[in-house]
Each structure stands twice: as structure tokens, then as C-alpha cells.
Amino acid sequence: METEMLVGVIGLGSAVVGVGGTLLGGWLQQRHQAQTAREERAEARSVEAESRGRQTADKALSELYALRTHALTWKMGMSADERNEWLGRAYTMADAAELHTALVPGADTLSMRLRDALKVVRASFFQDAYEAEHEAYLSEFDTSHCIALLSAYMRGDSSLPEPTLREEREAIERDRQRDL
Template identity: 45%
Template sequence: MQIEILVGLIGFSGAVVGAGGALLGGWLQQRHQVAVAQEQQEAARAGLLEERGRAAGEKALSELYALRRHLKDCELRPVPEERQPWRGIARGFIDEAELAVMLMPNAAEVQSRITDAAGLITETLVIGREEARQMTDREHVQHVHRCLVGTLEAIGALSAFMRGDPLPEPGRLLSRYIAQNPRIARSS
């Protein structure tokens, strides 16, 4: 073979190898850029999810503290006029808190605990109007106290969760309620 043809073939081979290397490098760079973009999207999504979860947790805590203040105002009879009917108002606060907690991602344990505390509270709140009228002052105070205990249980569990601490053990009253009202799938 003539030297010019051999040099031409070597040059052509070099060009093919160079072009292949450039294509391979471009492809690898594009794959890397796509992977980095996906990681950034996932990080942004996780940040947004965490932000939404925190906002939902703060809303739930706000509702629970409002419930606690409301119950404190209703401890003694007669219940102030602006707090009537106090049970309906309390039910609204606990429903809003429970709803906000259910919107929190990766929070199954605290959601279960809040559901239990909400059950304790609402079980106490759901009585007939006539039964409520016939309650003695002592029974009324016991009902309000039971609601307050459930509220404080919920506040303690949610606060610990939001700080990143382990959830505290349920108190005596909530433990008794949980034992009497078992659910099929309990996380706590």
C-alpha cells in the first residue's frame, strides 16, 4: 500500500475515533446534567414537602393551643356567652388540628397519636343537649378536664415530633382510651 493511502487511512481512523470520543463525551455529559437536574428537582420537591409539612404542623399546633384556651374559658359554669355552645366550638378546633396533621408527610406515628387524642376529646364532646343541661358542675369540670388532657397529649406529641424528638409515652387517660378503643392498624 502506498504511504499516502496509509497516512490517509490513519488520519481517517483518528478522525472517526475523535468524533466517536466527542459524541461519547457529549452523551456522558448530557446524562450527568440530566442526573444533576433530577437531583435538584428531588431536593426542591423534598424541601417544598418539608415546608408544607411544617406549615401544616404549625397550623395544627395553633388550633390545639386555641382549643386549650377555649377549654380553659369553659372550665367553670356558667360558660361565657361567647363560648356557647362550647362543645361545638371545641369540636371545630380539634377537627381543624386533626386535618392539618393529616397533611403532614412522613408523620404516621404522630398522626396516629393525634387521632387517638382527638378521639378522646370528641368522645367527651359528643353528648346530648339535655344530658349536658343535667350535668352537675363537677361532671362539667370533669368533661372539660378530659378534653384538656387530650389536648395537652396532642400538643406534647406534635411538639416533640416537630422538634425531632421521640414522641412521649401516652398519659394514663389516653392509654386507657386507646386500650378501650383499639384500631385495626395502630402505628404507635
């Protein structure tokens, strides 16, 4: 082979290798950029979901504090209409707290635990209110435990507070009735 031909083949081979390297480098760079963009979008979604969850949990916590304050407005000797109005407002606040908690992203355990705790609160509306009509007694309608659950979630605690004895009794009773 003549020198000029050999130089031409080597030049062509170098050009092919150069183009191949450029194409491979461009493909690798594009792939890396796409992966980085996906990771950034996932991080942004995570931050947004956490922010939304915190805002929603904050709304639920506000409803629970309002419910606790409302519980203190109970008076012995209220008329039937006053009692019904009081109970209606209490139910509305409990429902709002449960709804907000259900909307917290990634907090299924919190939502389930708070739903169970609010069942006890709703049951205590009638039971404790009845007892308060007949004696000077009225609990906080167990809102403290609901507040503790949400507060633990918002602080980022590794676990939620244990169910109250009343919650456990109510859960056993519900399970027993369901089995019948």
C-alpha cells in the same frame, strides 16, 4: 501500501476515534446533567414538602393552643345552649387540628398518634364537662399531650412522647368493643 494511503487510513481512523470520543463525551455529560437536574428537583420537592409540613403542623398547633384556651372558658352552670355552643367550638378546633396534621407530608405516625389523642380529648369533652357540672372539676381535656406530640415532631425529635394512660385505656376499650 503506499505512504499516502497509509496516512489517509490513519487520518480516517483518527477522525472516527475523535468523533466517537466526542459523541461518548457528550452522551456522558448529558447523562450527568440530567441526573444532577433530577437530584436538584428531588431536593427542591423535599424542601417544599418540609416547608409545607411545617406550616401545616404550625396551623394544627395553633388550633390546639386555641382549644386549650377555649377549655378554660368552661363555666359551671352554663345553659344547654351555651354548653352546646361551647362543645361545638371545641369539636371544630379539634377537627381542624386533626385535619392539618393529616396533611403533614410523611408524618403518618404523628397523624395516627394525634388522631388517637384527639379521640381522648373529644371523649373528655362530654365526660369531664359532665363531671364539671356536678363538682368543681375540669381537666385541660388532655390537649397538653396533643401539643407535646406536635411539638416533638416540629423539633425533629427522634421519637414521639408515649401515649397517656387515658389514651391507652381508651385504646384498649375501643379494641375490646371492636372485637365484640
